[in-house]
Amino acid sequence: MEKSLEDVIHNLMEEMFIIQNKSNEFMKILTHDENLSENLVLLLLRLKLYRHMKITEISEAFMLTPGAATNMCDKLEKLDYVERIRIKDDRRVVRVSLTKKGEERVEAIFSKFSKEKIESISSMFMEINKLFKKNEY
């Protein structure tokens, strides 16, 4: 039986909002008790993962203007969680990376999960990404 356009849109939204709720729930656990905004926590994690990022990369990852990215880094720099290094090959570029204190903060953020929990969430995310790869919008 053929579904109407109305129905398929309805289905899409239904599934989309379940995902949004689940995603909010996860972010709430991850950033819970952290006195940092969600984006600042995510920036710390990205810096942990990628080792260093340019301001433009940060602004793209968070869909913000470079000015806003500079501002986020200022805040984390004030807390001594990140440092800026002008790269010698091209001194226009800043390389933002975690300090020792920043690394420790990232560890603390994940300490609310057991290793087993992290592994199971991680493999679920992997499955999700397999689906993304198969389906491209």
Next chain:
Amino acid sequence: MEKSLEDVIHNLMEEMFIIQNKSNEFMKILTHDENLSENLVLLLLRLKLYRHMKITEISEAFMLTPGAATNMCDKLEKLDYVERIRIKDDRRVVRVSLTKKGEERVEAIFSKFSKEKIESISSMFMEINKLFKKNEY
């Protein structure tokens, strides 16, 4: 071979950010060319799906204070996309719902996707939610 805690955290973040990127990409397509913030678009869609929402429900869905939810509704009301109705059983509660113009706007938002595209994205989202159900954080 046993993976270190460092490694499993690394894996989790890696997969998490791919999901975040994909999600950003989708939201960009969805809200592209719309002169409304991402959250205002998502609120229109939620109202389309649920028919009506209370202010407290909106604030929970978007993880905002009730004051912020009131403000979002004010903006959409000014555009004549939503209306507020005090429910008669309990006049403290407002029921926010789409106007005819709001319904049309939601249709317009989805007109950037073909029916087939919507169906395929929808079934991918369904698969993702099956994974969520199996895995609970």
Next chain:
DNA sequence: GAATTTATTTTAATTACTAAAATATATAAA
């Protein structure tokens, strides 16, 4: 070496958000 491009920062203004007080209705207890 002058003009153009690229990367980041700064500035000023706007927008989004929060916390807390105010308003209004509902419920419960005396």
Next chain:
DNA sequence: TTTATATATTTTAGTAATTAAAATAAATTC
């Protein structure tokens, strides 16, 4: 009933996040 307490939303005033555009500075091109 009155009074107190609880619930739902709105208002207010202040703060935080964000943008657009100008400023700075280094790199590239012509």
